[in-house]
Amino acid sequence: MYNFDEHIERNGTDCIKYDAMDLMYSTGDMLPFWIADMDFSTPAPIVAAMKKRLDHPVFGYSKWNTDEFYDAVKHWYRTRFNARVMNNDLHYAPSVLFTITEVIRTLTAEGDGVIINTPSYNNFINLIEGNRRTIVEAPLMADGSSYKMDMDAFESLCQQRNNKVFLLCNPHNPTGKVFTEEELTTIVEICEAHDIFIISDEIHMDFVRSEAGHQTLVKWMKPDSPILVTTCLGKTFNISGLPHSFYITKHRYMSLDLNRKLMSVYGLSSTNSLINYAVQAAYMECADWVDAVNDYIGDNMQVVQSYIETHLSDVLEVQIPEATFLMWIDFKKSGYDEDTVQHALQHIGKVAVGIGSSYELGVSTHFRLNVACTRDRLMEGLDRIKQAFDSLK
Ligand SMILES: Cc1ncc(COP(=O)(O)O)c(C=O)c1O
Numbered sequence: 001m002y003n004f005d006e007h008i009e010r011n012g013t014d015c016i017k018y019d020a021m022d023l024m025y026s027t028g029d030m031l032p033f034w035i036a037d038m039d040f041s042t043p044a045p046i047v048a049a050m051k052k053r054l055d056h057p058v059f060g061y062s063k064w065n066t067d068e069f070y071d072a073v074k075h076w077y078r079t080r081f082n083a084r085v086m087n088n089d090l091h092y093a094p095s096v097l098f099t100i101t102e103v104i105r106t107l108t109a110e111g112d113g114v115i116i117n118t119p120s121y122n123n124f125i126n127l128i129e130g131n132r133r134t135i136v137e138a139p140l141m142a143d144g145s146s147y148k149m150d151m152d153a154f155e156s157l158c159q160q161r162n163n164k165v166f167l168l169c170n171p172h173n174p175t176g177k178v179f180t181e182e183e184l185t186t187i188v189e190i191c192e193a194h195d196i197f198i199i200s201d202e203i204h205m206d207f208v209r210s211e212a213g214h215q216t217l218v219k220w221m222k223p224d225s226p227i228l229v230t231t232c233l234g235k236t237f238n239i240s241g242l243p244h245s246f247y248i249t250k251h252r253y254m255s256l257d258l259n260r261k262l263m264s265v266y267g268l269s270s271t272n273s274l275i276n277y278a279v280q281a282a283y284m285e286c287a288d289w290v291d292a293v294n295d296y297i298g299d300n301m302q303v304v305q306s307y308i309e310t311h312l313s314d315v316l317e318v319q320i321p322e323a324t325f326l327m328w329i330d331f332k333k334s335g336y337d338e339d340t341v342q343h344a345l346q347h348i349g350k351v352a353v354g355i356g357s358s359y360e361l362g363v364s365t366h367f368r369l370n371v372a373c374t375r376d377r378l379m380e381g382l383d384r385i386k387q388a389f390d391s392l393k
Contacts, residue, residue: 002289004040004296005374015241021352030352031381036173036326038238038372043289046237049281050274061270064092064244069276072283073246079287080206083218089248091255094268096203096245099230101127102258103199104165108133113163115196117149119328119366121173122358128167136163137361140175142330145319147177151186158194165197171204171214174328174359174368176321178208181215188220188227197226197251206236206290209298210322221250228254236290237282244275293372297325300371300378307382315389325372326354332365336392341367349388351381 011018017035022028041047070087077083093099104114104127113136114128128135138154140147157163168187170179179187191198200217208214217229228249234240249255262269301320304327308316315334318327331341338357345351345367354368371378 002292004293005376006041007374007376008039008041010039025346025352027346027350030346030350031377031384032352033370033373033381034352034354034368036235036324036370037240038293038325039374039377040238040293040372042238043282043286045281045285046239046278049277053274053277059273062273062276064271064276066276068280072280076283077216077218081214081216081218083216085218085248089221089250089255091247091249091259092269092271093230093245093247093258093262095243096201096230096232096234097123097127098268099228099245099247099258100124100167100199100201101131102261103197103228103254104128104133104167105131106254106257107197108164111162113157113160113165115154115157115163115166117169117172118361119174119356119359119364121169121201122354124167124169125358125361134162135361136160138166140172140177142175142319146322147172147175149183151183151190154187155190155194158190158196163196165199166191168198168200168217169204170200170202170217171208171323173204173324174326174354174366176324176326176328178210178212178322179215180212184215184217184220188217188225191226195226197254198228200227200229202229202231203235204324205231207294207297207325208323209294214323218248221248223250224252225250227251233279233282237278237286239278239282242272242275242278244271244279297372300325300373300375301327303375303378304369304371304382307379307386311382311386312389325370327369327371328366329353329369330366334389334392338364340392341388344388344392345385348391349384349386351384351388353385 017032021032074085077085110132113134115136115138116124117140118137136157140149205214217227221227228247230247232245305320308318317330356364356366
Protein backbone atom coordinates (compact mmCIF):
# COMPACT_ATOMS: atom_id res chain seq x y z
CA MET A 1 0.00 0.00 0.00
CA TYR A 2 2.89 2.37 0.72
CA ASN A 3 6.08 2.24 -1.28
CA PHE A 4 9.04 2.82 1.03
CA ASP A 5 11.37 1.42 -1.66
CA GLU A 6 10.94 4.51 -3.80
CA HIS A 7 14.10 6.59 -3.93
CA ILE A 8 13.38 10.28 -3.35
CA GLU A 9 16.20 12.60 -4.37
CA ARG A 10 16.91 14.91 -1.43
CA ASN A 11 20.13 16.50 -2.64
CA GLY A 12 19.59 20.16 -3.37
CA THR A 13 16.58 20.58 -1.05
CA ASP A 14 18.68 22.31 1.65
CA CYS A 15 18.22 19.30 3.91
CA ILE A 16 20.93 18.99 6.54
CA LYS A 17 21.27 15.22 6.02
CA TYR A 18 22.55 15.57 2.44
CA ASP A 19 23.30 19.22 1.82
CA ALA A 20 25.20 20.00 5.04
CA MET A 21 27.25 16.81 5.43
CA ASP A 22 30.44 18.69 4.58
CA LEU A 23 29.90 20.99 7.59
CA MET A 24 29.75 18.07 10.01
CA TYR A 25 32.31 15.70 8.51
CA SER A 26 35.65 16.06 6.81
CA THR A 27 34.00 15.36 3.45
CA GLY A 28 30.56 15.74 1.90
CA ASP A 29 31.02 12.92 -0.61
CA MET A 30 29.25 10.18 1.39
CA LEU A 31 26.00 8.27 1.75
CA PRO A 32 24.20 9.72 4.78
CA PHE A 33 23.04 7.53 7.68
CA TRP A 34 23.48 10.13 10.39
CA ILE A 35 21.00 12.88 11.42
CA ALA A 36 17.66 11.47 12.61
CA ASP A 37 15.23 12.13 9.84
CA MET A 38 13.85 9.68 7.28
CA ASP A 39 14.35 9.44 3.52
CA PHE A 40 10.63 8.56 3.13
CA SER A 41 8.05 11.04 1.97
CA THR A 42 5.70 12.54 4.52
CA PRO A 43 2.29 10.78 4.30
CA ALA A 44 0.08 12.12 1.50
CA PRO A 45 -2.83 13.32 3.72
CA ILE A 46 -0.43 15.63 5.57
CA VAL A 47 0.98 17.10 2.36
CA ALA A 48 -2.57 17.51 1.02
CA ALA A 49 -3.72 19.29 4.19
CA MET A 50 -0.81 21.71 4.00
CA LYS A 51 -1.38 22.31 0.27
CA LYS A 52 -4.97 23.17 1.02
CA ARG A 53 -3.85 25.74 3.56
CA LEU A 54 -1.38 27.15 1.01
CA ASP A 55 -4.31 27.89 -1.27
CA HIS A 56 -5.20 30.69 1.11
CA PRO A 57 -2.56 33.34 0.38
CA VAL A 58 -2.22 35.01 3.80
CA PHE A 59 0.25 33.60 6.34
CA GLY A 60 -0.10 36.00 9.24
CA TYR A 61 0.41 35.13 12.92
CA SER A 62 -1.29 31.85 13.69
CA LYS A 63 -2.68 30.28 16.86
CA TRP A 64 -2.12 26.69 17.89
CA ASN A 65 -4.81 26.16 20.50
CA THR A 66 -7.71 25.28 18.22
CA ASP A 67 -10.30 22.60 19.00
CA GLU A 68 -8.90 20.60 16.07
CA PHE A 69 -5.40 20.59 17.58
CA TYR A 70 -6.61 19.46 21.02
CA ASP A 71 -8.87 16.82 19.52
CA ALA A 72 -6.17 15.41 17.24
CA VAL A 73 -3.57 15.06 20.02
CA LYS A 74 -6.11 13.58 22.44
CA HIS A 75 -7.26 11.13 19.76
CA TRP A 76 -3.68 9.98 19.10
CA TYR A 77 -2.88 9.48 22.78
CA ARG A 78 -6.12 7.60 23.40
CA THR A 79 -5.91 5.32 20.38
CA ARG A 80 -2.14 4.71 20.29
CA PHE A 81 -1.12 4.81 23.98
CA ASN A 82 -4.36 4.31 25.86
CA ALA A 83 -3.68 7.61 27.66
CA ARG A 84 -6.09 10.40 28.46
CA VAL A 85 -4.90 13.96 27.85
CA MET A 86 -6.81 16.97 29.20
CA ASN A 87 -6.89 20.27 27.27
CA ASN A 88 -5.54 22.15 30.31
CA ASP A 89 -2.44 19.97 30.40
CA LEU A 90 -1.53 20.31 26.71
CA HIS A 91 0.62 23.21 25.51
CA TYR A 92 2.51 24.35 22.44
CA ALA A 93 6.26 25.13 22.41
CA PRO A 94 8.55 25.86 19.46
CA SER A 95 10.66 22.71 19.82
CA VAL A 96 11.39 19.77 22.08
CA LEU A 97 14.90 21.02 22.81
CA PHE A 98 13.57 24.50 23.59
CA THR A 99 11.18 23.04 26.15
CA ILE A 100 13.88 20.89 27.73
CA THR A 101 16.25 23.84 27.98
CA GLU A 102 13.65 26.12 29.53
CA VAL A 103 12.58 23.60 32.14
CA ILE A 104 16.20 23.00 33.08
CA ARG A 105 16.87 26.75 33.28
CA THR A 106 13.78 27.25 35.41
CA LEU A 107 14.59 24.54 37.94
CA THR A 108 18.36 24.69 38.22
CA ALA A 109 21.15 27.19 38.75
CA GLU A 110 24.52 27.09 37.00
CA GLY A 111 26.51 24.12 38.29
CA ASP A 112 23.45 22.11 39.36
CA GLY A 113 23.20 18.54 38.16
CA VAL A 114 20.93 17.20 35.43
CA ILE A 115 20.75 13.40 35.40
CA ILE A 116 20.75 11.71 31.98
CA ASN A 117 21.10 8.12 30.86
CA THR A 118 24.31 7.56 28.96
CA PRO A 119 24.99 7.06 26.14
CA SER A 120 22.83 10.09 25.48
CA TYR A 121 21.29 11.97 22.58
CA ASN A 122 24.14 14.37 21.72
CA ASN A 123 22.07 17.55 22.04
CA PHE A 124 21.20 16.76 25.67
CA ILE A 125 24.93 16.88 26.35
CA ASN A 126 25.33 20.09 24.33
CA LEU A 127 22.43 21.85 26.03
CA ILE A 128 23.35 20.90 29.59
CA GLU A 129 26.93 21.96 29.01
CA GLY A 130 25.91 25.03 27.01
CA ASN A 131 23.77 26.19 29.92
CA ARG A 132 26.64 25.50 32.34
CA ARG A 133 24.78 22.82 34.26
CA THR A 134 26.51 19.60 35.27
CA ILE A 135 25.92 16.32 33.46
CA VAL A 136 25.24 13.51 35.92
CA GLU A 137 25.45 10.10 34.28
CA ALA A 138 23.07 7.22 34.95
CA PRO A 139 24.58 4.64 32.55
CA LEU A 140 22.50 2.18 30.55
CA MET A 141 24.05 -1.27 30.36
CA ALA A 142 23.53 -3.62 27.41
CA ASP A 143 22.21 -6.97 28.63
CA GLY A 144 22.17 -8.87 25.34
CA SER A 145 18.59 -8.06 24.35
CA SER A 146 17.98 -4.56 25.74
CA TYR A 147 19.53 -2.02 28.09
CA LYS A 148 19.15 -1.85 31.85
CA MET A 149 19.41 1.04 34.28
CA ASP A 150 20.76 0.44 37.78
CA MET A 151 17.92 1.80 39.93
CA ASP A 152 19.92 1.77 43.20
CA ALA A 153 22.68 3.84 41.61
CA PHE A 154 20.01 6.14 40.15
CA GLU A 155 18.45 6.64 43.58
CA SER A 156 21.85 7.61 45.03
CA LEU A 157 22.19 10.25 42.31
CA CYS A 158 18.70 11.56 43.09
CA GLN A 159 19.59 11.86 46.77
CA GLN A 160 22.39 14.33 46.02
CA ARG A 161 21.06 17.82 46.69
CA ASN A 162 22.67 19.47 43.67
CA ASN A 163 20.83 17.17 41.27
CA LYS A 164 17.42 18.62 40.48
CA VAL A 165 16.23 17.21 37.17
CA PHE A 166 16.12 13.82 35.47
CA LEU A 167 16.02 14.19 31.69
CA LEU A 168 14.56 10.89 30.53
CA CYS A 169 14.59 9.90 26.87
CA ASN A 170 11.90 7.27 26.25
CA PRO A 171 12.22 5.59 23.79
CA HIS A 172 15.90 6.16 24.20
CA ASN A 173 18.18 7.69 21.59
CA PRO A 174 20.70 6.25 20.70
CA THR A 175 20.15 2.74 22.19
CA GLY A 176 16.48 2.29 21.25
CA LYS A 177 15.61 1.15 24.77
CA VAL A 178 11.92 1.31 25.68
CA PHE A 179 11.34 1.84 29.40
CA THR A 180 8.89 -0.66 30.86
CA GLU A 181 5.89 0.14 33.02
CA GLU A 182 7.73 -1.29 36.00
CA GLU A 183 10.87 0.76 35.36
CA LEU A 184 8.84 3.94 34.93
CA THR A 185 6.97 3.32 38.17
CA THR A 186 10.26 2.91 40.02
CA ILE A 187 11.70 6.05 38.38
CA VAL A 188 8.65 8.13 39.31
CA GLU A 189 8.70 6.86 42.91
CA ILE A 190 12.40 7.61 43.31
CA CYS A 191 12.10 11.06 41.75
CA GLU A 192 9.06 11.99 43.85
CA ALA A 193 10.78 10.84 47.02
CA HIS A 194 13.83 13.02 46.34
CA ASP A 195 12.22 16.06 44.75
CA ILE A 196 13.59 15.47 41.27
CA PHE A 197 11.62 16.91 38.35
CA ILE A 198 11.25 14.50 35.39
CA ILE A 199 11.38 15.80 31.84
CA SER A 200 10.38 12.93 29.58
CA ASP A 201 11.43 13.41 25.96
CA GLU A 202 9.13 11.06 24.04
CA ILE A 203 9.89 12.28 20.52
CA HIS A 204 10.51 8.66 19.34
CA MET A 205 7.24 7.39 20.90
CA ASP A 206 5.70 6.24 17.61
CA PHE A 207 8.58 3.94 16.64
CA VAL A 208 8.10 1.32 19.34
CA ARG A 209 7.92 -2.16 17.82
CA SER A 210 7.98 -4.28 20.98
CA GLU A 211 4.77 -5.91 22.15
CA ALA A 212 4.33 -3.87 25.33
CA GLY A 213 4.33 -0.69 23.23
CA HIS A 214 5.18 2.82 24.33
CA GLN A 215 4.36 3.72 27.93
CA THR A 216 3.96 7.48 28.14
CA LEU A 217 4.67 9.18 31.45
CA VAL A 218 1.39 11.03 30.88
CA LYS A 219 -0.19 7.97 32.54
CA TRP A 220 1.79 8.59 35.73
CA MET A 221 0.75 12.24 36.09
CA LYS A 222 -1.35 13.36 39.06
CA PRO A 223 -2.31 16.98 39.83
CA ASP A 224 0.91 18.97 40.15
CA SER A 225 3.18 15.94 39.58
CA PRO A 226 6.72 17.11 38.86
CA ILE A 227 6.60 15.50 35.41
CA LEU A 228 6.57 17.06 31.93
CA VAL A 229 6.33 15.07 28.69
CA THR A 230 7.68 16.82 25.59
CA THR A 231 7.24 15.56 22.05
CA CYS A 232 6.29 16.51 18.48
CA LEU A 233 5.39 14.97 15.12
CA GLY A 234 8.75 15.74 13.52
CA LYS A 235 10.22 12.23 13.70
CA THR A 236 7.03 10.24 13.21
CA PHE A 237 5.84 11.95 10.04
CA ASN A 238 9.20 13.29 8.83
CA ILE A 239 8.28 16.94 9.31
CA SER A 240 11.22 18.16 11.40
CA GLY A 241 11.65 20.99 8.91
CA LEU A 242 8.34 22.44 10.14
CA PRO A 243 9.40 23.42 13.65
CA HIS A 244 6.76 22.80 16.32
CA SER A 245 6.27 20.71 19.46
CA PHE A 246 3.88 20.24 22.34
CA TYR A 247 4.23 19.28 25.94
CA ILE A 248 1.92 17.74 28.51
CA THR A 249 2.15 18.46 32.23
CA LYS A 250 -0.12 18.75 35.23
CA HIS A 251 2.49 20.86 36.99
CA ARG A 252 0.66 24.19 36.92
CA TYR A 253 3.62 26.32 37.93
CA MET A 254 5.70 24.90 35.08
CA SER A 255 3.09 25.41 32.35
CA LEU A 256 2.24 28.92 33.55
CA ASP A 257 5.91 29.81 33.70
CA LEU A 258 6.71 28.37 30.26
CA ASN A 259 3.71 30.08 28.68
CA ARG A 260 4.62 33.38 30.31
CA LYS A 261 8.19 33.12 29.04
CA LEU A 262 7.05 32.24 25.50
CA MET A 263 5.02 35.46 25.46
CA SER A 264 7.05 37.87 27.55
CA VAL A 265 10.64 36.69 27.44
CA TYR A 266 11.08 35.19 23.97
CA GLY A 267 8.11 36.51 21.96
CA LEU A 268 7.56 33.05 20.47
CA SER A 269 3.91 32.27 21.10
CA SER A 270 2.69 32.30 17.47
CA THR A 271 3.05 29.03 15.58
CA ASN A 272 3.67 28.52 11.85
CA SER A 273 0.55 28.59 9.70
CA LEU A 274 0.84 25.05 8.33
CA ILE A 275 1.46 22.98 11.40
CA ASN A 276 -2.05 22.69 12.80
CA TYR A 277 -3.22 21.35 9.46
CA ALA A 278 -0.38 18.84 9.44
CA VAL A 279 -1.11 17.72 13.02
CA GLN A 280 -4.77 17.19 12.31
CA ALA A 281 -4.18 15.14 9.15
CA ALA A 282 -1.37 13.14 10.76
CA TYR A 283 -3.10 12.19 13.97
CA MET A 284 -6.56 11.65 12.47
CA GLU A 285 -5.65 9.94 9.17
CA CYS A 286 -2.14 8.45 9.22
CA ALA A 287 -2.07 5.72 11.87
CA ASP A 288 -1.83 2.95 9.27
CA TRP A 289 1.10 4.74 7.58
CA VAL A 290 2.93 4.78 10.94
CA ASP A 291 2.35 1.04 11.34
CA ALA A 292 3.60 0.43 7.80
CA VAL A 293 6.73 2.55 8.20
CA ASN A 294 7.52 0.72 11.45
CA ASP A 295 7.24 -2.64 9.67
CA TYR A 296 9.64 -1.44 6.99
CA ILE A 297 12.11 -0.09 9.56
CA GLY A 298 11.86 -3.32 11.57
CA ASP A 299 12.70 -5.29 8.43
CA ASN A 300 15.63 -2.96 7.70
CA MET A 301 16.96 -3.68 11.17
CA GLN A 302 16.77 -7.42 10.54
CA VAL A 303 18.70 -6.86 7.31
CA VAL A 304 21.45 -4.99 9.21
CA GLN A 305 21.67 -7.64 11.90
CA SER A 306 21.93 -10.54 9.47
CA TYR A 307 24.43 -8.65 7.28
CA ILE A 308 26.61 -8.08 10.35
CA GLU A 309 26.28 -11.72 11.42
CA THR A 310 27.25 -12.92 7.95
CA HIS A 311 29.96 -10.45 6.91
CA LEU A 312 31.14 -8.38 9.85
CA SER A 313 30.81 -10.51 12.96
CA ASP A 314 34.57 -10.32 13.59
CA VAL A 315 34.39 -6.54 14.03
CA LEU A 316 30.82 -5.48 14.84
CA GLU A 317 28.09 -6.32 17.32
CA VAL A 318 24.53 -5.06 17.32
CA GLN A 319 21.26 -5.84 19.04
CA ILE A 320 18.01 -4.96 17.34
CA PRO A 321 16.47 -2.06 19.26
CA GLU A 322 12.89 -2.21 20.47
CA ALA A 323 12.28 1.29 19.13
CA THR A 324 13.48 4.22 16.97
CA PHE A 325 14.98 4.01 13.48
CA LEU A 326 18.51 4.17 14.87
CA MET A 327 20.93 1.30 15.53
CA TRP A 328 23.72 1.62 18.07
CA ILE A 329 26.53 -0.48 16.65
CA ASP A 330 29.51 -1.59 18.70
CA PHE A 331 32.95 -2.00 17.07
CA LYS A 332 34.79 -2.82 20.34
CA LYS A 333 35.72 -6.31 19.24
CA SER A 334 37.51 -4.94 16.15
CA GLY A 335 40.16 -3.49 18.46
CA TYR A 336 40.32 -0.26 16.43
CA ASP A 337 39.86 3.14 18.02
CA GLU A 338 37.14 5.57 16.99
CA ASP A 339 39.38 7.85 14.89
CA THR A 340 40.59 4.89 12.83
CA VAL A 341 37.07 3.56 12.31
CA GLN A 342 35.58 6.96 11.47
CA HIS A 343 38.41 7.73 9.03
CA ALA A 344 37.80 4.46 7.21
CA LEU A 345 34.01 4.91 7.20
CA GLN A 346 34.21 8.47 5.87
CA HIS A 347 37.08 8.14 3.40
CA ILE A 348 37.09 4.49 2.29
CA GLY A 349 33.44 3.44 2.71
CA LYS A 350 32.20 6.99 2.19
CA VAL A 351 29.37 6.67 4.69
CA ALA A 352 28.29 9.28 7.24
CA VAL A 353 27.11 7.62 10.47
CA GLY A 354 26.52 9.15 13.89
CA ILE A 355 29.88 9.55 15.66
CA GLY A 356 29.76 7.62 18.95
CA SER A 357 31.79 10.07 21.00
CA SER A 358 29.14 12.73 20.58
CA TYR A 359 26.77 10.42 22.51
CA GLU A 360 29.23 8.89 25.00
CA LEU A 361 31.26 10.98 27.42
CA GLY A 362 34.25 8.64 27.65
CA VAL A 363 36.00 6.63 24.96
CA SER A 364 33.46 5.47 22.41
CA THR A 365 33.37 2.18 20.56
CA HIS A 366 30.06 2.80 18.79
CA PHE A 367 28.52 4.46 15.80
CA ARG A 368 24.83 5.19 15.21
CA LEU A 369 23.21 4.01 12.00
CA ASN A 370 19.96 5.61 10.78
CA VAL A 371 18.08 2.89 8.88
CA ALA A 372 15.06 5.00 7.83
CA CYS A 373 15.99 4.76 4.17
CA THR A 374 15.20 2.53 1.20
CA ARG A 375 16.43 -1.07 1.42
CA ASP A 376 18.63 -0.52 -1.64
CA ARG A 377 20.30 2.44 0.01
CA LEU A 378 20.75 0.46 3.21
CA MET A 379 22.36 -2.48 1.34
CA GLU A 380 24.73 -0.10 -0.41
CA GLY A 381 25.61 1.45 2.95
CA LEU A 382 26.28 -1.96 4.50
CA ASP A 383 28.56 -2.95 1.61
CA ARG A 384 30.44 0.30 2.09
CA ILE A 385 30.77 -0.26 5.86
CA LYS A 386 32.22 -3.70 5.05
CA GLN A 387 34.62 -2.13 2.57
CA ALA A 388 35.76 0.33 5.28
CA PHE A 389 36.44 -2.42 7.84
CA ASP A 390 38.08 -4.69 5.21
CA SER A 391 40.49 -1.85 4.43
CA LEU A 392 41.71 -1.89 8.03
CA LYS A 393 42.68 -5.58 8.03
C1 LIG B 1 15.64 12.46 21.69
C2 LIG B 1 15.49 13.68 20.83
N1 LIG B 1 14.98 14.80 21.36
C3 LIG B 1 14.82 15.92 20.62
C4 LIG B 1 15.21 15.97 19.30
C5 LIG B 1 15.05 17.23 18.53
O1 LIG B 1 13.78 17.80 18.78
P1 LIG B 1 13.42 19.26 18.28
O2 LIG B 1 13.90 19.37 16.86
O3 LIG B 1 11.93 19.38 18.41
O4 LIG B 1 14.10 20.21 19.20
C6 LIG B 1 15.76 14.81 18.71
C7 LIG B 1 16.21 14.82 17.32
O5 LIG B 1 16.96 13.97 16.87
C8 LIG B 1 15.90 13.64 19.50
O6 LIG B 1 16.41 12.49 18.98
